Amino acid sequence: MPAGVEPTPVQRVLEAGVLLPPVGAVTGWGALSWYGGHWFSGLARDGQTPLPVPIALPRRSIRPQPLMLICEERFSLRETTLVDGLRVTSAVRSAAFAMRYARSLRDAVVALDMACFHDLVSIDEVRVWVDGHPSYTGIEQARAAVLLADENAWSPMEVGMRLDWPGGSVLTNRPIFDPEGRHIATPDLVDPVAGVVGEYDSDLHLTGSRRAKDLRREEDYRACGLEQVTMVAADVRDPGPYLERVRTAYARAARRPASDRRWTLERPTSWVATHTVARRRSLDATERAIWLRYQAS
Structure with missing residues (x-):
């Protein structure tokens, strides 16, 4: 790549994605970033060190390299999709991957909460996936994170x-x-x-x-x-x-x-509730522009 190209998360995902064989897919933080999740920066806790792009493969078919983290786990191509020309695992599987391989339970909760922030997944959708894959690496951490998750957090902090x-x-x-x-x-x-x-x-x-x-x-x-x-x-x-x-x-x-006490959480009839993924997904484009402006910040 030319030296002037900024190594943004999406750019790094794209560079890893062009190396994928037909049976591979970007997963974890890389897929969630590609889906539009701006909280998935692909950086370590120090906020500076780039993390490798997670690649899901059913078998080893490309050489490991620093750009990528290759994970050989069984999965079905039915759990992948093409998004803007790049094959990625489903948002639910990607979130579960990020949770399972997170460095700590705390980081796993952050991953799920931020995937919910962008309405890429709901807690129930991830719970169903976790319950259906009991033998996968890190599944106990993911299961614990589901119990601590919240669909209305607006930032990792x-x-x-x-x-x-x-x-x-x-x-x-x-x-x-x-x-x-x-x-x-x-x-x-x-x-x-x-x-x-x-x-x-x-x-x-x-x-x-x-x-x-x-x-x-x-x-x-x-x-x-x-x-x-x-x-x-x-x-x-x-x-x-x-x-x-x-x-x-x-x-x-x-x-x-x-x-x-001169306050209440009771909403006036003109106020639209947006504290769950289901409620946010039900909004039309005009309503989203009014009530979900924080998602673009």
Whole structure:
């Protein structure tokens, strides 16, 4: 390839794909990226080191090379399809592959949640595949990930925040309204019983208009009777301070009188629910442009 060609995830998948024999297919993160899943960057945890493109083959028919990770597992060509001229395994099998070969259970949950984010799979679809392939490598990790997955996480960092949350049962990205039906905000996490919300703030949130918007949102939460917990990038390496902030927020929320609660998760009739893959898939193109703008960010 010319030196000026940027090695984007899709470009790397394409370069591996042209080497495929007729019985092979791109799978795992490579297939999910090719399907349009922008969260599947093909990078290691450091965010810089490229991972090899996973290739599914029923038998060894090409030489291994650094560009590709060749996996010889039994599979049927019925589980493959041509997408823009490239043969890939189905989205469900690709997601299951990413989960089975993930470095940890946490990474497996992230893979499934992000495949659901793009509506490439549903949790039930992956559960059926996992249950139907009990002897495959890594299937126990995939089965455990299915139990922890959520169809409405919007970023990998949100997934980690949810998995680390030490409080009660939390919901992901549910819009919150005031008693008159006006939209207050859509927090990353909300405990609807305790009245605690969680937000992940990346480095982009630290300066300028984004920071000012975050401060207004925090004030809005406080005014309607919600307690906010913020997770930042440093908490990923050392979650101790974040966990302590969650516990402190729950303690503050417990001291609030019921009369302070001026918020609800009950949607006005004009608001379309999009918190499941099935609901999002049912939207037409116009509705998707209105209600799923976050998917393109």
